[in-house]
Amino acid sequence: MSSAPVRPDPSAEPSTDDEATAFVDLGLRDELLAALAALGYEEPTPIQREAIPPLLAGRDLLGQAATGTGKTAAFALPLLQRMSVDRPTGDPVALVLVPTRELAVQVSEAFHRYGKELGTRVLPIYGGQPIGRQLRALDSGVDVVVATPGRALDHIARGTLRLGDVGTVVLDEADEMLDMGFAEDIEAILEHAPEQRQTVLFSATMPARIDGMARAHLTDPIRILIAREQPVAGEAPRVRQSAYLVARAHKPAALGRVLDIESPTAAIVFCRSREEVDRLTETMNGRGYRAEALHGGMSQEQRDRVMGRLRAGTADLLMATDVAARGLDVEQLSHVVNYDVPSAPESYVHRIGRVGRAGREGVAITLAEPRAHRMLKTIERVTGQRITIDKIPTVADLRNRRLELTQAALRESLLEDDLEPFRVIVESLSDEFDLMEVALAAVRLAHEATLPGALDEEEEIPQVSVRPSRTSRPGPEGRGDRRSGRPRGTGTTQVFVGLGRRAGVRPQDLVGAITGETGMNGRDIGSIEIADRFSLVEVPAGLADEVITGLRGSTIKGRRATVRRDRDTDGGDRRRQRH
Ligand code: AMP
Numbered sequence: 159m160s161s162a163p164v165r166p167d168p169s170a171e172p173s174t175d176d177e178a179t180a181f182v183d184l185g186l187r188d189e190l191l192a193a194l195a196a197l198g199y200e201e202p203t204p205i206q207r208e209a210i211p212p213l214l215a216g217r218d219l220l221g222q223a224a225t226g227t228g229k230t231a232a233f234a235l236p237l238l239q240r241m242s243v244d245r246p247t248g249d250p251v252a253l254v255l256v257p258t259r260e261l262a263v264q265v266s267e268a269f270h271r272y273g274k275e276l277g278t279r280v281l282p283i284y285g286g287q288p289i290g291r292q293l294r295a296l297d298s299g300v301d302v303v304v305a306t307p308g309r310a311l312d313h314i315a316r317g318t319l320r321l322g323d324v325g326t327v328v329l330d331e332a333d334e335m336l337d338m339g340f341a342e343d344i345e346a347i348l349e350h351a352p353e354q355r356q357t358v359l360f361s362a363t364m365p366a367r368i369d370g371m372a373r374a375h376l377t378d379p380i381r382i383l384i385a386r387e388q389p390v391a392g393e394a395p396r397v398r399q400s401a402y403l404v405a406r407a408h409k410p411a412a413l414g415r416v417l418d419i420e421s422p423t424a425a426i427v428f429c430r431s432r433e434e435v436d437r438l439t440e441t442m443n444g445r446g447y448r449a450e451a452l453h454g455g456m457s458q459e460q461r462d463r464v465m466g467r468l469r470a471g472t473a474d475l476l477m478a479t480d481v482a483a484r485g486l487d488v489e490q491l492s493h494v495v496n497y498d499v500p501s502a503p504e505s506y507v508h509r510i511g512r513v514g515r516a517g518r519e520g521v522a523i524t525l526a527e528p529r530a531h532r533m534l535k536t537i538e539r540v541t542g543q544r545i546t547i548d549k550i551p552t553v554a555d556l557r558n559r560r561l562e563l564t565q566a567a568l569r570e571s572l573l574e575d576d577l578e579p580f581r582v583i584v585e586s587l588s589d590e591f592d593l594m595e596v597a598l599a600a601v602r603l604a605h606e607a608t609l610p611g612a613l614d615e616e617e618e619i620p621q622v623s624v625r626p627s628r629t630s631r632p633g634p635e636g637r638g639d640r641r642s643g644r645p646r647g648t649g650t651t652q653v654f655v656g657l658g659r660r661a662g663v664r665p666q667d668l669v670g671a672i673t674g675e676t677g678m679n680g681r682d683i684g685s686i687e688i689a690d691r692f693s694l695v696e697v698p699a700g701l702a703d704e705v706i707t708g709l710r711g712s713t714i715k716g717r718r719a720t721v722r723r724d725r726d727t728d729g730g731d732r733r734r735q736r737h
Contacts, residue, residue: 184210187239189275197271198432200454200481203228203501208382210236216356218379220372224362225331226499226530227384230268233328233358238273240326241301248299249323250281253351255307255344257334259284260674265330266304278302283319285309285667286715293318307335307343308666314350321351332361332368337680338669341367348375362532384502397494397514399545401524401534403677408619409525410438412550413497414445415619416523417475419551419559424468425493426476426483428500428509438497439477449475452482480505486512496524499533503540528622528677547623553616564605622677622704650684651702655693655709656720663688667714668695675708676701694724 181194181202202210205227213219213236223229237252256262259282266282273280281300283292285308296303296318303310303319313319327348329335335344348357357376361368372379404412417425427442429435432453442449450464450473461482467473468488478486480500494513500506506524513520524545526534538545551559571577587596657663665686672695673680684696697705702723709721 179207181206185214186210186235190235190239190272193272193274198434198436198453198455198479199231199430200432200479203232204384204504205229205382205501206232206235208384209233209380212380213237213356213358214239216240218356218376219358219382220376220379221358221360221382222362222364223360223382223384224530224532224536226501226527226533228501229330229360230265231272233330233360234265234269234272237302237326237328238269238276238278241276241278247320247323249320250300250303251323252302252326252328253310253321253324253347254302254304254328254330255310255335255347256304256330257306257338257340257680258670258674259286259306260670261331262304262306266302269302269304273302280304283309283313285664285670286713288716306666306670307340307347308664310347311343314347321347324351324355326356326358327351328358328360329371330360332359332371333363333365334673334680336367336371338666338673340666341371344371396518397510397520397522399510399522399524399543400548401499401526401545402548402550403526403528403531403622404550404619405622406527409497409527410441411617412525412619413438413495414442414447415551415556415616416525417442417447417493417495418556420493420521420523421559421563422474422493422521424471424474424476424488424490425495426478426486426488426491426512427495427497428483429477429479429497430501432479434497435477435479435482442475442477447475448473449477452476452478452486454479454481456482480509483509483512488512491520492518493521493523496522499524499526499530499537503537506537507541531677549621550619553618556616560605564601568601568604620704620707623701649699650696651699652724653695653697653702653705653709654720654722654724655695655714656691657714657717658689658691658693660690661715661717663693663715668693671709671712671714672697672705675712676704678705 179202181191181199184202184207186194205221205223209219209221209229209232213233219233221229221232223232233254241251254265256265262282262284266280269278269280279300280302281292281295281304283296283303283305285306287309289312292309292313296313305313305319310319314321329344335341357379359368359372359376359379402412402416413427427438429438432455435451435453439449439451448467450467452461452464456464464473464476465486465488468476469490471490476483476488491513494510496506496509500509510520510522513522524534534545584593584596655663655668665688668686669680669683672678672683678697678701682698682701686696687694695705706721706723709719713719
């Protein structure tokens, strides 16, 4: 635990979080603080609070943290700070190993964002990308390499990735890397790194193998475990909790749609940064909501005005950061929405505590990217409450919901309004038209007047699903390059991928591509058969469509492949020629 001092912000509303610590208290240098401010990060997440000080001090670290906790910044910021300015050789001083190319790209981007003012050179290297470009970049000098283990080892063997200057090695999502069969590659890589180095290991789970790895490669590490505490009995608010799994790109649309269906009286939408608050406020206003922004960059007067509008009912959505919403108490709130899975269970509990008060039912909704699914599970475990995963409403659902709302409005009008002044219209039209037709036309006008915005332009949002991890699974050798031919038992589907050994495809390339493109875990993938010109991958039947869509949208070894269900297993069409 860091012992950083509590730093109250005099302009903030009363703090209910005693541990509120600012980035500046963690000892980060000005360039990094400036980058964080520009990104709109208002305060460190719990893992950042705990990990940054010891990492800056050069300690090894073993952290149990899933995606969504802010772990990337937790290791990237200290690394950037510790990077010395004069680097004579141009060889990397830090190596980050990650399980998938998607993560390699993400982590590199994070380094870029945080290290902008320091001019840090970061290079992602992963299988499937042309090696030439990587060679040129390595040659011209880089500070941080973010790599998948297989490709890192390729470069080490070629002598193009030299680890002699590496002062820090980070193993990110170590459990995933082991699941994907990278244990040996990792061992081999670590052997090439200087013995005198800092080693950081993050893993969402801590099975015995991870523990063994930590014991072998970490020296007297700081251990950080978030989310261990037990649920507090009797404190559970009456809150209906649900979550939607949705890819980042579809989140704004998903938020709008979920809110359309829920029709909250008043809702607060929690965002991670100021920048996101501003952006989403605009989006939601464009969708016909009366949304207001609330973040730490606003003056007290501005905030008071916003709160006034919410209380008076002239605003129905409040987009806010945690910092800005601290101590906020709004009677009318019916919904709390987490635009992202919160970075710690405490934060989740704290947020949803704002609804479901005084015996009224509240609703808590979380939009989770597939990769953050684990964090949801952790929150469920810690709170002892279930979070139901719901399907994102379809355009048809929206249409039905809108009709329902119109019907409710008409019913209300029939029961309460003085309709006499309109009788003359109906009577004169009924000379010419059927009464039913007159009613239909009136309903249509009412419908369009109250719910503007054509649904025709709404595109369907792809549903993603995450299956619970299998408990028993083949070891990494169990999914090697072997001919299993048939799916293992029921409930699996074989997916045909039109690239094989000739294209240099290895099992881990397929696993990497699938986990990178879907919410699946490496261990959900069954046997993989690699033939000369094609590969067959066994996946849970319910996820086959998602896998196929994901793979079609990406490249494997730099190439696009034909991807479809294997007809042998699905349709009985055995005409396909095996090359
Ligand atoms: P990670 O768990 O590292 O994948 O981070 C999850 C997301 O949180 C990323 O989109 C980060 O940009 C964002 N993030 C990390 N730290 C913070 C912070 N202190 N405040 C706001 N957003 C953050």
